[in-house]
Amino acid sequence: MSPETDLSTEVAAIVGATHLSSLESDRAEFSGLDPALVVWPKDGAEIAAILRLANRRRIHIAVRGGGTGSPCWRRPSSPVLGLSTRRMINIVELDSTSGTVIVQAGIRWSKLCDALEQHGLWTGLPRDAFGEATIGGLLADPPANAHSPSFGPLSELCVSTTVACADGSLLRSRTAPRRAVGPDVGRMLLGDRANVAILTELVLRTRQRPALIVPALQLFPTLRDALTAARAILQIGVRPTMLRVANQAQAAREIGPQNFSIPAVVGLELAGPQKMIDRALDKIDEIAAQHSGQTLPADLAADWYERTCSEYALDGHSTRLSHREALAAIGRFTDAGRRVWLDQFDAHRVNLWTESDEPTVDAVAMRGSRDDHWLAAIKAALDPHQVLLGAQSIE
């Protein structure tokens, strides 16, 4: 018996003979890794068992969700098992009182949004934002656009987690809001990129789908005015569910080339009770006027909304900056033909996007860096045999 056969027998004993494969086409899904086997576990218990096996046999595990990201795995010398969450697509429980939903990590974002909609619930982020990505993949390696001024970053969706730790144990964190019981271990493992644990089940908080969702669009003479107004809107306490600022070239893309003469826009989505939205719109108009802005017609706003929600593509390079840094950085983009836009706002910081990396070099210098030393130490403590390959996202 070859070692691979031996391995497949052991893996089959965990997941069943039909849920693993050594076919070239399946292995190719783990680009550049060439795993000996690919396995499709059905739940966290099976993943934990596979991890225990991996520890025993000193093999490595690479994890794949929806396959929409571009993970970059390091190539180990010993054999690799590819683990895909594609069978883990169930909604385990939905509690409409708490507005929480327990889902398996392999459920795709669009499917999740559809299922929630049937129950009158939503996440606050656009359905098309991450279409085919899985919730496990999104929370393990959040994309740069996963943030709403009203709800915060994507990780805020997650109340608690069940993870399979590298040592093969299953860790379920308590589902309770905002605990003060030491570091929040469950939430700490979000963003981990399957480095020390694999997300298997998530408890997500949702909201009732609001009675009203209204887009609004404001025109400004300069990008600076638009950004300053956007900041003022947030800092006064208006909480849009989406907020974007775009320069002329990007605005033309978002609103349509016939509107190419628009120098800069602020686009928003507001959601909630009618009266709250009405007051918020009044306030937005007032603030826009203070910064030489003006409200664009509702049909244009609707058009913009349609496009930005359906084409939520990440076709640029983003840098997270403070508002002051962003104001300084946009001063450099005087060429109206080059696309520049800002999103993922909160009252303090914003993501600055540009078409290419090159002009943001100064801005990048302002950005902090990941503490790789700490990550390595945690890895050594929690995954001593380096079973999990983890993934370094290509940004």
Add this chain to the structure above:
Amino acid sequence: MNQQAAITSAAQRAIAALFPSDRISADLPDRIAYSRDLWPRTLIGLREGQHRPFEPDTVVWPVSLDELRALIEVSIEHRFALIPFGGGSGVCGGAVAQNGGVIVDLKRLDQITQLCDVNLLADVQAGIIGQTLEDQLNVRGLTLGHFPSSIRCSTLGGWLATRSAGQCSSRYGKIEDMVDSVGFIDGTARYRRVDRANNRQQLEAIIGSEGVFGFITDATMRLAHLPQTRMFLAYRVPSVERGCEALRRILQAGLRPAVLRLYDELDTLLSSPAGDRSPSALSRATHALTHGGAGKALQNRLLSTALRKAGNLSRIGANLADRLRRGCLMIVGVEGDRALAEAEAAYCHEQIICCEGDRLDDEIGISWFENRYGVSFKMSPLFMANAFVDTMEVAAPWHKLMRVYRDVHQALSADALVLAHFSHAYTDGCSIYFTFVSRGSDRTGAQALYDRLWQSALAAADTAGAAVSHHHGIGLAKAEFMKAEHGHGMTTLRALKTVFDPHGIMNPGKLGL
């Protein structure tokens, strides 16, 4: 390294070499003063002469990161414990030297080093007292939005180390929502700046770590503009259930009023501004119990009678409240831009009316606001009168909340007078703040009863699905419940401990580590 040996004289000399004489002390008065925080269990002992439950060897007051780093190095070399100490207002025995060691009082690190009113961010040193910070921000038209009742005696570092919650948490969030980055020196003397954008995982590990991994030395905090307007509304709702439903509807619709407070029937009757002021015996007795309003002799007599059968008193109180159909008081506070705040108030009003709420005089809300820090500091008369009082704050999802309320209430009621309010609500759940009053025959009896009450209440909370703390933290008091709370997550916490504090010098025994 829970069993610390007393500090050797060589270690004492090494510490003394680091600090000028006015910033180090091994004098008895200081060792007594720093031998406890505000854990009520130690107050029971204090009443009967147990003056230094957790006596440290030395107290130091560093003024710089260099001093802290040097101290850590000496501590590693001589193997003694370091206990970060902020305001000492913690109520769980988190800032005490369980087996000797050095108390490191951080209150001299108290500067706002940078403030940007474009970004609404401030760099602040960790030892600053909360009210001092808020006052300095207010001068610039800004606020942190964090208002714990202990704001005048607690520090920024203490808040971050315990995941504190303020009274306006539904608008501004808890302290963990307000922090943008922290400066942190771990148990190997390594300083690191941990920010939300690049190191969210590490930030999540440091916030709430109660000093067991190292010192939070400074933080960049998110600010808001001072509100243009602030309004209060008060309601009476028929029951806790209906009141919670109103809270839930408001939050799940996406609103964020600054204050949402719901008192259960007995808390409404006794300690809220709308409480019963009628001269009934029970009312006077219990009011005296909680407010210390009666003369001392009368108070003692009332206490003895009332608390001899505290469980009965709870039931009588609950029945009385029921009979009088007093219902539950709810206070709503909105703030910010006037037009937005008014719209928010109008929506809250609609929801509360839908839940059978009756509008009361706004003055009740205003009066709560004016006295908002007061009630927590009126416990001393109870201790003086041989009783004890403590608070327990748990959190649960909405669908488990009523069970948690009933089960914890029941667990405590057999031996204590129990009041509760709901004051930190979220879209997915809420915290419940129980206050319980009881007394034992003597110190040993009182402490045994106190421990028993905590044990049964926490066990009830755990079984009903609540987190054992929402904002007070763990300290020593709840350390043995960490296993129930985290299960296998304790392995991860222990791994974090070995990474941050491999020598085991930082605040041993807390968080069950």
